[in-house]
Amino acid sequence: MAQRVRVGGSGFTAFTFMGQPIAFAQQVDYTSPQPVSGPVAIHPMDEMYPVQVITPAAAGMGSITLNLYELYNAKVWDRLGATVGYTDAGVTNDINLGTAILNGAVDIVDIFIRVAERKPSDLAVVKYIRPPVIAGTAPVDYTEEYHNCVITNVTDGESIQVGTMEVIKQVTVGFTHLTRNGVGTQRPRNRNL
DSSP states (O other): OOOOOOOOSTTSEEEEETTEEOTTEEEEEEEOOOBSSOOEEEOOTTOSSOSEEEOOSOBOOEEEEEEEEOOTTSOGGGGTTOEEEEOTTSOEEEEEGGGOTTTTOOSHHHHHHHHHTSOGGGGOEEEEEOOOOBTTBOOOOEEEEEESOEEEEEEOOOOOOTTOOOOEEEEEEEESEEEETTBOOOOGGGOOO
16 A cells, blocks of 8 residues: 555544543644653773673653633533543534543542542553545554553633633643554563563
């Protein structure tokens, strides 16, 4: 099959929170986990050049920033984890806020408390990539699963002007690690060294 450039929007990429679509997302920014320290050159005093470069084989947390359209009568976090209804045409027609763990949270402190009351495995974020049919061939969908997610920040402020047409708020989610199609990094104890 010929390789094609991945299209990010237009329904080819979708994100879920607690198994439910993240509705009315304008943009999602993913920051991959970074090494816990930089590489270190092992450079004995009697050598002209380093004899080895070592890396930590460990990474810190990653983050996902959700830019969400604010809807009337609800905070953007109210709908995270909420069930979303669809019409036959695939158009969102109902968001059941009663199913969302953050529904009714007043501020970031309330969000932190509600997230802390959940098991870390409950708060998974999953990215689904759905490639289009290309030359009659339907490529396989694939996923990235972000584990042990916690909400680390909410930007709830705003600046409204006479020409403001949309109100977008940010929710930042930290995660410990990711898997791709359910496959994670091989742990050191399982490696054949």
